[in-house]
Amino acid sequence: MLQRDFTEEQNMFRDAYRKFLASEIVPHMEDWRAAGIVDREAFRKAGEQGFLMIWPDEKYGGLGDDDFRFEQIIIEETAYARVGDWFNSLHSRLVGPYFTRFGSEEQCQRFLPGCISGDTILAIAMTEPDAGSDLAGMRATAIEKDDHWVLNGSKTYISNGINADLVIVAAKTDPENNPHHMTLFLVERGMEGFERGRNLDKMGLKAQDTAELFFNDVKLPRENVLGEPGQGFIYLMKGLAEERLIGAAGYIASAQLSWDLTADYVKERKAFGKPLAAFQNTQFQLADMRTQLDIAQTYVDQCVRAFTAGQLSAADAAKAKLVCSELSITAADLGVQLHGGAGYMDEYPISRQFTDSRINTIYAGSSEVMKIIISRDCLSDDYVPFNTRNF
Ligand SMILES: Cc1cc2nc3c(=O)[nH]c(=O)nc-3n(C[C@H](O)[C@H](O)[C@H](O)COP(=O)(O)OP(=O)(O)OC[C@H]3O[C@@H](n4cnc5c(N)ncnc54)[C@H](O)[C@@H]3O)c2cc1C
CATH class of the missing domain: 1.10.540.10 (Acyl-CoA dehydrogenase/oxidase, N-terminal domain)
Structure with a gap:
């Protein structure tokens, strides 16, 4: 081990x-x-x-x-x-x-x-019905008036959206001239004009309140601007390496659990007079997955060390997010397959592993967005290979 x-x-x-x-x-x-x-x-x-x-x-x-x-x-x-x-x-x-x-x-x-x-309870609201991966396409705006700001717009798919008492909301603050001129606002429960929409029904993560939020002329005092006005986009980008590491750590743990659940099951379940684990197909599939999980876990742990040393780049974190989110889905999918019909039954944990993990390659930056970030980095002239860096 x-x-x-x-x-x-x-x-x-x-x-x-x-x-x-x-x-x-x-x-x-x-x-x-x-x-x-x-x-x-x-x-x-x-x-x-x-x-x-x-x-x-x-x-x-x-x-x-x-x-x-x-x-x-x-x-x-x-x-x-x-x-x-x-x-x-x-x-x-x-x-x-x-x-x-x-x-x-x-x-x-x-x-x-x-x-x-x-x-x-906290939430962060960036995504809108018309803007997810492309944050610069958001439509929420805030205008400065006298001693306060007035926020208008709507957000969707916001995690902790119903429970949240305090939401960091990204809005454009110079929409005519610069799509990246954004500001982060601290919107508090009970503020006039701040409404919640539906708690959205999802494929998985059923206990998570993922909601729509609406802002209609919400009057925000200057003290509720987070940091400097106009820096919101840069602030969102600065947190990304840590956010993707958080994601990767969770996705690889979920993949580990799917593997464990499946290994236990195939040792117990019999077909053609022997345990499923006795078939070479089962052995090879689980050996292959075990190898990928061990390698990915080692990379995640290395990224944690790099992060602790203040040296985790956005691209390296994106690699961890990409690999681990994909693995969480393939490990759950393999688990369902090796469970047979039982894997499709909600009473078996592997079934929920499958539906809960499906979102992992989409939110917090999709796999496609991760590949854009990684390719920009590794194809640039000043790329420094991971194996030559010290942390
Ligand atoms: C359960 C859940 C919780 C969420 N929680 C939050 C939250 O708390 N706060 C928040 O702000 N958002 C949250 N989101 C939103 C999430 O971050 C977005 O769904 C995600 O960023 C993708 O955006 P989108 O849904 O608009 O898809 P789109 O951006 O429309 O993408 C659709 C597809 O096109 C691909 N694509 C897009 N651009 C490119 C490109 N340039 N090249 C190649 N392919 C591309 C994408 O990868 C994807 O496969 C949550 C979503 C879900 C489902």
Whole structure:
């Protein structure tokens, strides 16, 4: 088995988080799936026990430990426990860092304590009905008026969209002259003109509230502009390496689980008088997948080290996202095939692995977008090959 360099403290953290999931999250998951939304209490419970947004400084209520491997553990265990529709890492590590990266001290003091305790749930809204991969095509706009901004537009497919108390919304702020002139706004629950639409019915991730959001003349004080006006597009790009690493860590964990579920099944299930695992086709398919998973996991762990050293490039993170998202689907697909009819039944976990993972090559930047990023990098004249870099 491949060695992974988690510390003793991190292994203890993993055990504690696993126990937390088993007692506080897993037992409720079926109800939340039926309801199409995770109970807000999940965030509060995780906050109480120190599993939500652990990285911010102690002065805001965090643990002040920015080592990504703690989040990697959270992401992996969430996948292994099959509660990936609880988007706690979107809240904790994908949206939360926008405050410390680009926000003011006043904004950090105002919002971070609630985010860390789980009282304030976060979302980020970029995608619109007519603009997903091509963010510059968005239509939401905000206009500066006297001492405030007025936001108009709509967003769709927003994760945590119903539960969110605070949404980072990207809008164009000079639409006539520059499609990349965007600003990020902090839109709070209850603001006049901020409405939620449908909680969208999806193929998988049934407990995740993925929603439409509408903004009709929402009046935003200047204090609710995140960072500098006009820098929104650049801010969104800056977070991408970390966001894709978060994705990759989760997708590879999901692929690992699909493999484990399938390996267990083929050892038990018999056909033609012997276990499925005795057929060479089964052995070769699982050996092939096992090899790909081990290689991908090693690359993800290497990316985590590079990230910790401040050296993970957007293109290297895109490679991890591309490979792991694709693997999460092929591992689940192989699992369904080797389960036979049982694999198509919702009562078998592999069936949900299949429907839950299908989105992985689409959101957080599709596989095609990842290939655009990677090709731009590796075909450029100043490309530095991965195996010649030190981290
Ligand atoms: C469950 C779920 C949760 C989501 N959560 C969020 C969220 O929290 N916040 C948020 O802002 N968004 C969210 N999204 C939106 C998601 O990020 C977008 O769906 C994604 O970026 C793709 O955009 P699109 O759906 O508009 O597809 P399109 O951009 O229309 O793409 C359609 C197809 O065309 C391909 N394509 C597009 N451009 C090119 C190109 N230049 N070259 C080759 N192929 C191309 C794409 O790869 C894709 O295969 C979520 C989506 C889902 C389904």
